Amino acid sequence: xxxxxxxxxxxxxxxxxxxxxxxxxxxxxxxxxxxxxxxxxxxxxxxxxxxxxxxxxxxxxxxxxxxxxxxxxxxxxxxxxxxxxxxxxxxxxxxxxxxxxxxxxxxxxxxxxxxxxxxxxxxxxxxxxxxxxxxxxxxxxxxxxxxxxxxxxxxxxxxxxxxxxxxxxxxxxxxxxxxxxxxxxxxxxxxxxxxxxxxxxxxxxxxxxxxxxxxxxxxxxxxxxxxxxxxxxxxxxxxxxxxxxxxxxxxxxxxxxxxxxxxxxxxxxxxxxxxxxxxxxxxxxxxxxxxxxxxxxxxxxxxxxxxxxxxxxxxxxxxxxxxxxxxxxxxxxxxxxxxxxxxxx
Amino acid sequence: xxxxxxxxxxxxxxxxxxxxxxxxxxxxxxxxxxxxxxxxxxxxxxxxxxxxxxxxxxxxxxxxxxxxxxxxxxxxxxxxxxxxxxxxxxxxxxxxxxxxxxxxxxxxxxxxxxxxxxxxxxxxxxxxxxxxxxxxxxxxxxxxxxxxxxxxxxxxxxxxxxxxxxxxxxxxxxxxxxxxxxxxxxxxxxxxxxxxxxxxxxxxxxxxxxxxxxxxxxxxxxxxxxxxxxxxxxxxxxxxxxxxxxxxxxxxxxxxxxxxxxxxxxxxxxxxxxxxxxxxxxxxxxxxxxxxxxxxxxxxxxxxxxxxxxxxxxxxxxxxxxxxxxxxxxxxxxxxxxxxxxxxx
DNA sequence: CTGAAAGCGCTAACAC
DNA sequence: GTGTTAGCGCTTTCAG
Numbered sequence: 001x002x003x004x005x006x007x008x009x010x011x012x013x014x015x016x017x018x019x020x021x022x023x024x025x026x027x028x029x030x031x032x033x034x035x036x037x038x039x040x041x042x043x044x045x046x047x048x049x050x051x052x053x054x055x056x057x058x059x060x061x062x063x064x065x066x067x068x069x070x071x072x073x074x075x076x077x078x079x080x081x082x083x084x085x086x087x088x089x090x091x092x093x094x095x096x097x098x099x100x101x102x103x104x105x106x107x108x109x110x111x112x113x114x115x116x117x118x119x120x121x122x123x124x125x126x127x128x129x130x131x132x133x134x135x136x137x138x139x140x141x142x143x144x145x146x147x148x149x150x151x152x153x154x155x156x157x158x159x160x161x162x163x164x165x166x167x168x169x170x171x172x173x174x175x176x177x178x179x180x181x182x183x184x185x186x187x188x189x190x191x192x193x194x195x196x197x198x199x200x201x202x203x204x205x206x207x208x209x210x211x212x213x214x215x216x217x218x219x220x221x222x223x224x225x226x227x228x229x230x231x232x233x234x235x236x237x238x239x240x241x242x243x244x245x246x247x248x249x250x251x252x253x254x255x256x257x258x259x260x261x262x263x264x265x266x267x268x269x270x271x272x273x274x275x276x277x278x279x280x281x282x283x284x285x286x287x288x289x290x291x292x293x294x295x296x297x298x299x300x301x302x303x304x305x306x307x308x309x310x311x312x313x314x315x316x317x318x319x320x321x322x323x324x325x326x327x328x329x330x331x332x333x334x335x336x337x338x339x340x341x342x343x344x345x
Numbered sequence: 346x347x348x349x350x351x352x353x354x355x356x357x358x359x360x361x362x363x364x365x366x367x368x369x370x371x372x373x374x375x376x377x378x379x380x381x382x383x384x385x386x387x388x389x390x391x392x393x394x395x396x397x398x399x400x401x402x403x404x405x406x407x408x409x410x411x412x413x414x415x416x417x418x419x420x421x422x423x424x425x426x427x428x429x430x431x432x433x434x435x436x437x438x439x440x441x442x443x444x445x446x447x448x449x450x451x452x453x454x455x456x457x458x459x460x461x462x463x464x465x466x467x468x469x470x471x472x473x474x475x476x477x478x479x480x481x482x483x484x485x486x487x488x489x490x491x492x493x494x495x496x497x498x499x500x501x502x503x504x505x506x507x508x509x510x511x512x513x514x515x516x517x518x519x520x521x522x523x524x525x526x527x528x529x530x531x532x533x534x535x536x537x538x539x540x541x542x543x544x545x546x547x548x549x550x551x552x553x554x555x556x557x558x559x560x561x562x563x564x565x566x567x568x569x570x571x572x573x574x575x576x577x578x579x580x581x582x583x584x585x586x587x588x589x590x591x592x593x594x595x596x597x598x599x600x601x602x603x604x605x606x607x608x609x610x611x612x613x614x615x616x617x618x619x620x621x622x623x624x625x626x627x628x629x630x631x632x633x634x635x636x637x638x639x640x641x642x643x644x645x646x647x648x649x650x651x652x653x654x655x656x657x658x659x660x661x662x663x664x665x666x667x668x669x670x671x672x673x674x675x676x677x678x679x680x681x682x683x684x685x686x687x688x689x690x
Numbered sequence: 691c692t693g694a695a696a697g698c699g700c701t702a703a704c705a706c
Numbered sequence: 707g708t709g710t711t712a713g714c715g716c717t718t719t720c721a722g
Binding site: 359360361371372375376379382403404406407408409410411412 | 714715716717718
C-alpha cells in the first residue's frame with residue numbers, strides 16, 4: 001500500500017475517546033481537564049493517563065462555541081515593523097503564553113478602515129479581549145464591542161472614551177525632560193520633529209517640548225517645529241527642512257525612532273558632525289542606538305513592560321469584568337549618550 | 346434611535362436571526378453567505394440585506410467546529426524582535442488579510458520545547474496551516490501534523506524532511522558574493538562572525554564565505570572565524586574576540602543583522618575607523634543600514650517577499666493539498682555602500 | 691432549489 | 707461525585 005498519498009491520518013482524538021479509554025463519561029473527562037470541580041483522585045489519574053496516551057488536545061473551536069468566548073486575545077498593532085511595537089508584542093506574548101491564551105495578530109497600518117475591519121473579524125472569532133493601539137476613529141465600534149462583552153485595552157495612545165484600560169508612558173514629561181536636557185547643555189535654537197497630529201503620543205510630546213522651551217525663557221520659533229509622520233522617510237524630509245533653514249537649529253529632538261533614522265540620514269548626507277554641528281535627542285531607545293557613532297541620546301520607553309502590563313490588565317479584567325477602568329503610566333528614562341553633546345556617557 | 350442599523354448592535358446576531366428577518370431557512374442563509382450553491386437571486390438579495398441590517402458576522406468557532414478547519418493560519422517565528430522576521434510577518438499578514446484568513450501568532454524564541462508547545466496548541470485550534478521558521482527538532486511532531494491534514498510551510502531555514510513547502514534565499518551564494526566583494530576590494534585577512542550551528546542559514550552562509558576565501562587562494566584561518574548566536578550581545582563579544590587577535594582581520598563579514606549591531610558597538614568602543622581600519626559587510630539590509638556612518642554594505646534579503654511567498658504557497662496548497670512540495674528560492678542583492686571600503690556609494 | 695435535521699466537540703445544568 | 711443530555715452556531719446531507 002505504497003502507491004497513493006499515505007493519508008493514514010493519525011486521527012485527532014476527541015473527548016469521547018478519552019472517556020472511553022479511561023472508562024468514565026465525557027463529563028468527567030471535561031471536569032478533570034477543566035479542573036474546576038471535584039473528581040475522585042483515582043479517576044483523575046485514569047483520565048490524565050488516557051489523555052496523555054492519546055495525545056489528546058481539547059478542540060478549541062468546540063470549547064469557544066460552547067463557552068461563547070475563546071481562549072484567544074486579539075492584538076491590533078499600528079506598525080509591526082516598528083521595533084517599539086515589536087517589543088510590546090513580545091511582552092504581550094509572554095504573558096498570554098503563560099496564561100495559555102493564543103494571540104490573534106492584526107496589523108492596522110495606522111488605517112482606521114483596516115482597524116475597523118480587524119475589530120470586526122476579532123469579534124466574529126469570539127476573542128476574549130483585544131489589545132490595541134487605537135487610531136481613535138472607531139469609537140462607536142469599540143463601544144459596541146465593549147457592550148457585547150469584549151474587553152479592550154489600549155496601548156501607548158490614549159483612547160477618546162472611557163471604556164477601556166490603558167497603558168502609556170508619561171509622554172509629556174519624557175519630552176519635557178529630553179528637551180530640558182538640550183537646554184541645559186546650552187543650546188538656544190532647538191528644533192522639533194513632531195509626529196502626526198492624531199495620536200495622543202505626538203501631541204503630548206509636542207507639549208512637553210513646548211513647555212521645556214518656554215519654561216526656560218527661550219523663544220518657541222515655529223520654523224523650528226516640523227510635523228511629520230512617524231516614518232523614516234518623513235524624518236528624513238523633516239530634517240532636511242530644518243537643515244535648510246537660513247538659521248538652522250543647533251539641536252533637534254525627534255519624536256520617534258523611525259524618524260530619527262531618517263533624520264540621521266539627512267545629517268550624514270551633509271556631512272554634519274554630531275553633536276558639534278547638530279545635537280540630537282531621540283525617542284525610543286532601540287537596539288541600534290548604541291551602535292551609532294556617536295551613540296544616541298534617547299528617551300527609553302519600557303516597550304516590553306507596556307506589553308506585559310497590557311496583557312495583565314486584560315487578563316485581570318477578564319476575571320473581573322466589572323472593575324473600574326485603570327490607566328497605568330509607566331516610567332521612561334532619558335539615556336544620556338553622546339549625540340546630545342553631553343560630557344558623560 | 347429606535348431603528349436598528351448595522352452599526353448599532355446590542356447583541357451578536359446568529360444565522361438564525363438573519364434567516365428569520367429574511368424569511369428563509371438557515372440553510373439558505375448559509376448557502377448565500379458561503380456562495381457555493383445556487384440560490385434564487387431574489388432570496389440572495391433578501392438575505393444579504395438582512396445580514397447587513399443586523400451587522401451579522403458568522404461565528405468562526407462554529408464554522409471551524411463544523412468544517413473541522415478554521416480560517417486561521419498559525420505563524421511560529423523564532424524571534425519577533427528581529428526586524429527581518431518582522432518584515433516576513435508583514436508579508437504574510439498582507440496576503441492572509443486579503444484572503445480573509447486570521448493570523449495566530451507564536452514566538453518560539455528559538456526554543457524547540459516552545460516550538461513543540463505552539464505546534465500542539467495550533468493543532469487544537471484547528472488551524473488550516475502553519476508557517477514557521479523550524480528549529481528542526483520537532484520533525485516527528487511535524488510529520489504527525491502533516492498526516493492529520495495540516496499544511497506546513499517553512500521559511501528561511503530548510504527543514505530536515507520533505508514534508509512541507511519551503512521558501513528561502515540562496516544563502517550560500519549570497520555569502521559567497523559578499524565575501525568575494527571583500528576579496529575584490531583587496532583585503533587579505535577576512536574574518537567571519539558566523540551564526541549558531543543548527544540553522545541551515547548559518548551553515549550555508551559559512552560555506553559561501555569559505556568558498557569565496559578558498560576560491561581566491563586565500564588561507565582559511567580558523568582564528569578568523571568566530572561562531573556566535575545571531576544576537577546583538579553575541580556579535581559584540583565575537584567582534585571583540587576578532588579585534589583582540591594579535592593579528593586581527595582587515596575586514597569582517599557578519600552573518601546577520603543583530604550581530605552586526607553588536608559588532609559595530611565593539612568597533613566604536615575602540616574608536617576604529619570603518620572601513621579604513623576595519624571593513625564590514627553585513628547580512629540583512631535593515632532600515633538603519635543607511636543611517637549609519639558610514640552606511641553599511643549588506644546583503645539585502647527580500648524578507649517581505651519571503652512572507653508573501655510563504656503565505657501564497659500555503660494558500661495554494663490548501664486548495665490543492667496533494668500537489669508535490671515546492672522549494673522557492675528568492676534572490677538577494679548585495680547593497681554596496683561605504684562600510685566595505687568600496688569606492689562607489 | 692429550498693428546508694429540515696443531524697451533528698462537529700465541548701461544557702454545564704440537571705439527575706441520580 | 708459522576709453520568710446523561712441539551713445545546714452553542716454553523717454546514718451539509720437528505721427529502722421533497
